[in-house]
Amino acid sequence: MGKETKNLMLEVSAGIVIFTAVAMLGALFIYPRRAVFAGLILGMMLALAMFLSMGIVLERSMKTEDPKAVQKQSIISSVLRYLLLIVILVAVIVRFSSWFNPVAVVIGVLGLKVGAFSQPIIHKILANRSKGE
Template sequence: MLKRINDALPELILGILIYEIVVEFTGIWFVKDKLGYSNGLLIGAATAIGMAIHMAVVLRDSMDMAESGRTRRIALQYVLRYLVVVAVFFATAYFEIGNVIVAFVGVMGLKVGAYVQPFTHKVILKLLGRGDESS
């Protein structure tokens, strides 16, 4: 399903999940509030994955529009996406359901996932036995 939205989206989400697992297992040893840490990271991971899917959908839908409307739509969706992220951070802090700083670290998984996507792409191709394709 995700591949229908964008070919790189599943690999991006895989990179986010790998990052979140590494951060969870390395950081959990150093904090006193383990539940707050884990909840914050889970909230951040869910937000990062939601942002990745939203970006892919907006970009796909914007390609069908005229160029003048495309730029405006992408900019408005960008602002909306970050307003939602700020709302998630405020809700996390207000209801004390997780550590906001760790939630931010989780959202940064989107950046890490984007940087490692070419690597995850190559690994997936090798695992599927199509390592000789150049794409």
């Protein structure tokens, strides 16, 4: 993985972690239950795992020269990623809802979207900080 790709992955991951921290702070005032915090952490871990999986697939795709193989590999990995997410969510709802709040898990997973959208802002902040040094 190149330096730019690693920086991008770290910036999005930072966005996911920051979102989870803000969600936990909100949960502290709105609904302070252990299952909510555990659900947010599980959701964050799932979001980070999904993002890492996407990064690996994209990195592999960049090295492959056959467009049909890239398309097939991307579709298969995307379907597997979301099936695994659905299985985990169903398991949380059916079996572990006393340990993990299912709504909090979904909110934690949505941190992936927030991390992706906040990456340009985080990049600017880090770029300005490195220029100032």
